């Protein structure tokens with residue numbers, strides 16, 4: 173596994189599967205918070221924070237969707253890494269389609285920013301990263317927490333009055349995010365990175381029983397937490413949008429495709445068609461990343477062709493109670 177050890181880049185660090193062949197995701201390391209509080213070290217401000225993302229990564233994708241739904245594009249800038257991650261880790265290749273330079277430090281590799289934030293860092297170099305240009309450091313590199321900060325700490329700067337963690341729904345949103353993480357969001361990786369049959373089978377059982385469960389729930393209600401679009405839907409969306417084109421084939425999650433589920437498929441189209449969301453989806457980065465970056469899984473790096481899915485097709489979920497936040501609804505009507 174490639175990671176930083178005491179600030180040095182190593183390509184021979186310990187494996188990411190445990191002794192039984194099950195995928196073992198490491199904890200993230202930078203966990204500070206931007207808070208709308210005069211005593212906070214990191215306070216919300218325009219042009220102060222920067223996001224490092226890969227369009228390929230479902231965790232980074234959560235932060236891009238939140239930024240778009242809140243209308244924070246002019247408040248928090250973004251740098252996009254190359255979807256192909258080779259031995260040096262995430263790299264900036266501004267000449268490649270959809271990629272950018274590192275707008276803050278013009279680094280060649282993301283790992284340079286990690287070492288700048290902590291010269292002795294011992295950790296994986298992951299996206300997303302929320303960077304503070306004022307203190308020149310990483311605030312946080314855990315997607316769930318970055319998503320929450322963008323949603324709740326930047327309201328005075330957001331151009332859209334959208335609350336994805338509304339009062340009255342908060343416990344349920346937290347519970348759902350937690351509940352879908354292991355079987356679904358991380359479940360596809362558990363299946364794809366398993367090196368023995370048993371953990372693979374367990375991952376597939378967990379994944380498809382959770383998908384069936386949420387399919388049943390979504391037959392009756394428009395969103396995971398009921399009638400309102402919340403952070404829980406964003407967390408689900410970034411896995412579902414990758415599923416049929418990548419996880420189904422590359423990670424052998426092929427018991428069923430999302431487009432074969434009666435409710436999950438229209439639900440996915442509904443989220444995709446929510447104003448601002450489609451622009452955050454870069455399917456060519458997604459496909460290039462997965463099919464080319466895991467040599468153990470796909471040594472010849474051939475990118476699977478299909479399927480061609482109509483994410484724009486009518487979803488008819490507006491028959492169910494609720495809908496996107498009012499501000500986004502008016503954009504839909506335009």
Ligand SMILES: N[C@@H](CCC(=O)N[C@@H](CS)C(=O)NCC(=O)O)C(=O)O
Pocket residue numbers: 174200228229230231232261296297298299300313314315316
């Ligand atoms: N728990 C982290 C996970 C982030 C993560 O694993 N990102 C992957 C890309 S999908 C990554 O950057 N991996 C690089 C590596 O592990 O070396 C989060 O949710 O932010």
